[in-house]
Amino acid sequence: MKLTGVELRKVALPLVTPFRTSLGTQTVRDALLVRVVTDEGEGWAECVAEDEPTYCPEYLEGAADVIRRFLLPVLFPLDLDPAAVAPAFEHVRAHQMAKSAVETAVLDAWLRARGLSLAAYLGAVRRSLPVGVSVGIAETVDALLDTVDRHLAAGYARVKLKIEPGWDLEPVKRVRETFGAGVMLTVDANTAYEAADIPHLTRLDAYGLAMIEQPFAPGDLHTHARFAARSSTPVCLDESITSARDAAAAIRMDACSIINIKPGRVGGYLEARRIHDVARANGLPVWCGGMLETGLGRAANLALAALPGFTLPGDISATARYYERDVTAPFVLVGGEMAVPSGPGIGITPDPEDLDALTTATEWISAP
Numbered sequence: 001m002k003l004t005g006v007e008l009r010k011v012a013l014p015l016v017t018p019f020r021t022s023l024g025t026q027t028v029r030d031a032l033l034v035r036v037v038t039d040e041g042e043g044w045a046e047c048v049a050e051d052e053p054t055y056c057p058e059y060l061e062g063a064a065d066v067i068r069r070f071l072l073p074v075l076f077p078l079d080l081d082p083a084a085v086a087p088a089f090e091h092v093r094a095h096q097m098a099k100s101a102v103e104t105a106v107l108d109a110w111l112r113a114r115g116l117s118l119a120a121y122l123g124a125v126r127r128s129l130p131v132g133v134s135v136g137i138a139e140t141v142d143a144l145l146d147t148v149d150r151h152l153a154a155g156y157a158r159v160k161l162k163i164e165p166g167w168d169l170e171p172v173k174r175v176r177e178t179f180g181a182g183v184m185l186t187v188d189a190n191t192a193y194e195a196a197d198i199p200h201l202t203r204l205d206a207y208g209l210a211m212i213e214q215p216f217a218p219g220d221l222h223t224h225a226r227f228a229a230r231s232s233t234p235v236c237l238d239e240s241i242t243s244a245r246d247a248a249a250a251i252r253m254d255a256c257s258i259i260n261i262k263p264g265r266v267g268g269y270l271e272a273r274r275i276h277d278v279a280r281a282n283g284l285p286v287w288c289g290g291m292l293e294t295g296l297g298r299a300a301n302l303a304l305a306a307l308p309g310f311t312l313p314g315d316i317s318a319t320a321r322y323y324e325r326d327v328t329a330p331f332v333l334v335g336g337e338m339a340v341p342s343g344p345g346i347g348i349t350p351d352p353e354d355l356d357a358l359t360t361a362t363e364w365i366s367a368p
Contacts, residue, residue: 001113006105048264101264129316198227318338
């Protein structure tokens with residue numbers, strides 16, 4: 001399969017409500033879509049980098065530049081198959097989100113040409129999945145309770161609360177007391193705490209949480225391991241894991257007992273599958289995290305989350321949780337579950353009318 005050209009398309013999707021974490025507040029999701037055109041057909045993907053380098057070192061404009069200047073030139077001469085993409089990018093350090101977007105678009109095109117779904121290619125074992133919802137930091141605890149109540153009524157199987165210093169024990173306590181022990185409840189700190197906060201964080205043990213996610217800095221596996229040894233709440237790593245090698249190192253250090261796999265963060269769906277395999281071999285459950293994806297990323301994440309080791313509900317909420325209008329047909333929650341796309345490739349393509357309405361810029365890059 002030969003690459004003939006690539007379109008980079010920027011879109012802006014207003015959020016239904018602002019989404020606040022310890023890293024900041026979002027009201028609009030700017031995304032970079034990648035469309036590869038080959039002699040066998042085309043494929044789509046999404047780069048999940050954010051506008052600013054707060055969640056990780058990558059940011060949207062930088063990812064577009066890396067794709068344009070460093071990734072595409074090495075692909076144009078190649079006879080492409082999905083397994084050839086990552087090795088071709090090894091000379092470029094980091095930039096996993098940029099790499100993931102290009103690899104996924106190539107994978108989508110390659111699978112579509114062969115009539116295969118991404119779910120089947122990765123090894124999915126389920127056709128639908130229970131999913132969870134991520135709840136941002138609210139203005140008041142009462143507002144938080146109203147939001148959680150609405151999501152539970154919609155059928156979500158797990159509620160994740162974003163926390164930060166000053167917004168942790170009391171909101172978690174109130175949610176647990178209000179909705180009872182039967183709700184699967186987790187918290188996500190997005191690296192907001194330091195080693196000195198370990199005694200404070202162990203007080204969360206009182207609320208029967210399914211996990212506490214990424215309390216400390218990404219590179220600080222030592223502090224995560226210290227905390228895991230003192231806390232009865234399982235520790236989940238997110239930002240710390242950017243490869244299967246990272247996952248193996250964290251497991252060896254007892255720095256976590258659960259891993260959140262975000263394909264963009266780890267360089268693509270093939271590396272995500274390798275992390276799944278490493279975790280499963282060591283008896284650790286995994287789940288699929290979210291980055292406020294458009295329908296393109298949501299579809300691919302559902303395919304990944306259908307693998308056997310994904311035993312915890314992921315952050316793959318229905319489209320209406322975040323957007324009134326998406327670039328694809330909306331994903332909906334039915335009976336508390338979401339269907340895994342079964343069509344060729346990622347199983348979905350953009351709706352032309354919605355895509356045009358949400359587009360802010362396009363760029364076409366032809367093969368030399």
